[in-house]
Amino acid sequence: MNNVKTMVLIAGLMGLFLLAGQLLGGAQGLVLALVLGGAFNFIMYFFSDRMVLRMYGAHIVTEAEAPELYRTVDRLRQRAGLPMPKVAVAPHEQPNAFATGRNPEHAVVAVTTGILKYVPQEELEGVLAHELAHVKNRDMLITTLAAGIAGAISNLPYLIMFGGGRDEEGGHPLAQVALLLLAPLGAMLIQFAVSRQREFEADRVGAEILGRPLPLANALRRLDALAHRIPMEVAPAAAPLAQVNPLAARGGVSGLFSTHPPTEERVARLEAMVVGR
Secondary structure (H helix, E strand, O other): HHHHHHHHHHHHHHHHHHHHHHHHHHHHHHHHHHHHHHHHHHHHHHHHHHHHHHHHOOEOOOOOOOHHHHHHHHHHHHHHHOOOOEEEEEEEOOOOEEEEOOOOOHOOOOEEEHHHHHHOOOHHHHHHHHHHHHOOHHHHHHHHHHHHHHHHHHHHHHHHHHHHOOOOOOOOOHHHHHHHHHHHHHHHHHHHHHHHHHHHHHHHHHEEEEEOOOHHHHHHHHHHHHHHHHHOOOOOOHHHHHHOOHHHOOOOHHHHHHOOOHHHHHHHHHHHHHOOO
């Protein structure tokens, strides 16, 4: 069901993108939307891992540099039936983790220095199992697709208006202005919905990889509490990839636009897996 919901959301995002091109620029706008969308997704597909690692300031580590972390990831990826991903560490005090890469063969599992400092081994295994679940579910590709289309929607109105990609078939000027304002917001909300659906599924699959859900539930409580206390400087575009919202410490309206489901709901679903056994 989560996969069906995700595909519906992706289809809605693509439909919004093409509608924006048609209304803003007529036939030429529609063609520009298709070209721009293809370019965004091509770039995100092949270079997203390097872009994300750079956003977090993370670097790839070898087994010699982080033997315990490397062995833990290796053990869990075998349980998940995955090839060994690259392992990376990001120099942030806030405990967090993320996965990136276009497919399991090109995946990177990254953790912050803070998670190695503050999180017990059993909970760390739950966190890593969650990230490997994202790899197993190919969520990085889905998230990359959503981010690519959303980014294209945000830039499409300006390219059409100032780039000459308009013709006589364009929509009413008032509709164009409304779309100029509302299309990026709609794209962002759909992108958030995609991200939230994938987080719930990664929690479930991660618990199955580990063989027990409570370590991940306990880790989520700890990570969420520390994320509200320890700020992280990272681009908002990279925030959806983290295990808990890395921008939580900012407060204000950032919580209203969080790409992550409420931690309480995630924990409740994981604890329900124990009851259901």
